[in-house]
Amino acid sequence: MNYGPRVEISHEGRIVVAELQDDEILEEAIINEVADSLFSVVADTPQIKLLLSFEKVKYLSSSALGMLIRLNKRVEENGGTLKLCQLRKSLYEIFAITKLDRLFESYDEKNTAISSFGT
């Protein structure tokens, strides 16, 4: 299924890997399109194990953080789990400053993140 150009979806067993395609997730229009894609994936996959990859992302605004918080809430409401991976140092710092590193589990490596979901 195609979820639009902002997010590339692949599967690793039962884990859905969503790779963000933009290097800047700052503007409202882009954030809304990313949100549309991700919320659709969550709606289509009951009890989703969702791994969000930030490998290509260089900039993230507070509005994008807000969208991730809403996404996490939706995933949890649907009985699923959301984890993050491949955040570069400068992006991880944004999560640390806002203490969202306590809300989101994140991993440097994609494979480690995938293993962390268990079987």
Next chain:
Amino acid sequence: MPTKIYQEIEFPSTCWQAKIAEDRIIEATRACKYSEEDIFALRLSMEEALLNAIRHGNTKDQQKKITLRYCVNEQQIDIYVADEGSGFDPMKIADPTLPENLERPNGRGIMLMRAYMNLVEYNDVGNVVHLVKLNSQAPKHTG
């Protein structure tokens, strides 16, 4: 010859015009040899300040203007973002890092600006924000 760039730009409350103004400032900081880390901090903070001005200050009304004033040299950059809104009291923004607020999706923009800038201050009304970033590459003056 030291570089000093001063400019004032006025534009309607749209994100794409804010982006053009933002790009000009980034260009000016590159001319003044700021590091990529400083530019990252500036980019992020300007984005937050401009978005607040457009969304909360001018309530996305394109008839209302944003005024962006900046002065940059090799030592520091000063940026003023003014909107035509009625202002707000930054002290009344709830701390988003408190456990009870952690899952609230709003209120992190000012916090990020304060973390990345050397100074963030508002006028009394709360519709002008002044950002200052020191150039971390600038030679330190000693007494």
